[in-house]
């Protein structure tokens with residue numbers, strides 16, 4: 001299970017952003033989780049309280065947004081949703097049957113938004 005590492009990476013990113021933009025307090029942290037990232041949202045939420053102890057994120061709610069995994073076919077150039085077109089675990093283009101692709105979305109985890117509480 002590598003979700004704890006992911007939590008710590010998120011916390012690092014948030015701390016950097018807070019320093020960079022001089023964020024005084026956090027209302028929430030919004031994170032985009034790509035469905036191809038192999039990170040499970042439920043474990044992120046489960047480990048969040050433990051992994052954020054003593055950091056700027058302690059006590060701050062974590063909001064997750066699932067992002068679809070999209071591949072672009074190198075054969076015909078069209079895009080398709082990876083999880084809908086898997087054959088033996090590998091993406092296959094539904095338009096031209098090519099197995100040559102690049103992932104254009106949904107492979108990573110990003111901090112997309114930091115909420116600032118109303119004061």
Ligand SMILES: [Zn+2]
Pocket residue numbers: 073074075076077078093094095096097098
């Ligand atoms: Zn294709």
